[in-house]
Amino acid sequence: MEPKHTIQFFDWQLCLLFFLSLFTSNLYASASSQVSDPNASDSARAVQAYLTALSNNTIPGVIAGQNAGHSDDIANPEGLMGYVPLILALEKTTGEMPGMIGVDYEHNTIATAVQLTRANKILIDFWNAGGLVSINWAPHNPWWNDESDIAGNPGMWSHTRTSGGDMSKVDLTQLTNPSSPMHKIWRRKLDRIATALAELQRANVVVLWRPLQEMNGNWFWWGISSAPEDPRPYKDLWIDMYRYFTETKGLHNLLWVYSPNQGPGLLERSFIKPIAWRYPGGKYVDIIAGTAYNDELEIRDYKNYQQFGKPVAIAEFGPVAGGKLSRRGELDTPTYAKRLLENYPHIAYWMSWSSWSNGDGTQENQALIHNKKTNILFANPDVITQKRIHWKNYLFANKNKSPLILQ
16 A cells, blocks of 8 residues: 555645646746946936836836947938938838837948947937937957958958858957957957947937847857857956946946847757856846747747846847748738737837848848838837837936936
8 A cells, every 4th residue: 555655645746846837937037127337327227227117017018129220321311221211211101210229339340430420329319309229239250350440441241250250269268368469459349339339428328238149159259159168258258348348438328238049949059058158147237138030929038038137128039031021021010019018028128120131132121111010010009119218207316226206
């Protein structure tokens, strides 16, 4: 009889563990409005509090975002990237602008100070009109371009990729080692970017700063190919940049966005690591915003994002590049609202990417305006457009974070 009782007890334990796992898998780690920078501006604190309220569902809705291109592409009057063709065209079609716009300060080419100032002017105007600003930074490989002559050698987009040149000398530890020649080159890059961010700080623009994205994949030079078995070099690189920008350069208008690629599927583990593998730590991060491209608009790591205790978002979101929806511009954009509000309610904002040419007569239609039914999408009152942004309601009266609610 004893074995029989043992089996019954074991079965009971399994059942209990099963139901406990179901319960705990649905637990949500509440996002914190605490900013990482103790000297963050009041506006930065307010934007963080606003995004936290959205992520915790204290207030309803999700912010619609639209990337407008790289460098000063945002100033293009026409084409697949630019403020006029992507943002103003949406307003003309729908009567609304996205609640957030974004640019990449580099990627396609290394931007000059003049180009970044040109981009900043548009970002400042959008901010002053009530919208939020996100800036990505996909830098060119400093081993391939030391920025000694940007005008003569601005580089190309492939210089952000591992396939763009010889990776044998790439060692992230050299960028943070003051005795390495690469440290000086890296500082030159950081100085150029910090100067542009300082322009925005003087205009009181809060920047959702998203550098060195998708670090858990192997396609960017700063990705896992640079140190396949050791996350520390990337973490140190992030922390060094964080301290240089906040402490040395005095940039206190930044909210730091950690933006991994979605974690690996069963067949992707050789070139993608889990999203937390290179996480530099909560002291240096304000927002978790991954990337996801698939026709179903699925966010595979949604629950994993929530475990960091930060506001969560999706920094690149759209149909799979090369698929029918992207190539033909046939995505029903109201699907963004349906998926996010019903299936992923803790997402505070999403960013649709700009469209681009593949150079072979085809293009990827990722921008909202290049897809279907944007008038229906922006008519949804829970889709937060520029007119519906209310971050100023969360302005802090003092550094102790007592909220000053503006009516």
